[in-house]
Amino acid sequence: MACSIRFRFYFLSNDELLEILSEAKDPIALQPFVKKCFEAVKELVFEENGEISGMVSLEGEKISFVDRVNPAASGAVECWLLEIESAIKRTMHSIARESLAAYAKTARTTWILQWPGQLVLNGSHVFWTREV
Numbered sequence: 001m002a003c004s005i006r007f008r009f010y011f012l013s014n015d016e017l018l019e020i021l022s023e024a025k026d027p028i029a030l031q032p033f034v035k036k037c038f039e040a041v042k043e044l045v046f047e048e049n050g051e052i053s054g055m056v057s058l059e060g061e062k063i064s065f066v067d068r069v070n071p072a073a074s075g076a077v078e079c080w081l082l083e084i085e086s087a088i089k090r091t092m093h094s095i096a097r098e099s100l101a102a103y104a105k106t107a108r109t110t111w112i113l114q115w116p117g118q119l120v121l122n123g124s125h126v127f128w129t130r131e132v
Helices: 014-022 027-037 077-103 108-114 117-131
Strands: 041-046 052-057 062-069
Touching: 014 027, 027 041, 027 077, 052 077, 062 077, 077 108, 077 117, 108 117
Parallel strands: none
Antiparallel strands: 041 052, 052 062
């Protein structure tokens, strides 16, 4: 798979960038850099087969991806990092949609505990705006 090199490495030093590129064959070795590559993501969740199935937020909330990412199939580190970014977006859109649909059907105290914190804030603002 050919991918354009457009992944954002803004917040990495030259040494960190070189280490990431040299560790491309071992995605688990990149865990220390995940926080700098993806905002509010503490670590990625790896399965035994090497696929990435989710993420853990800085607050400790585990979120499973809608679609798993297979770094071995993508090859270059920039490609599978772009796939992770895409998986995060698809997953968060899906969860946001589900949480908003659940808001009207669930008691607020229960709803708040069922969904990731940022989506609870977002959903609360959506419904507050609708009611005003």
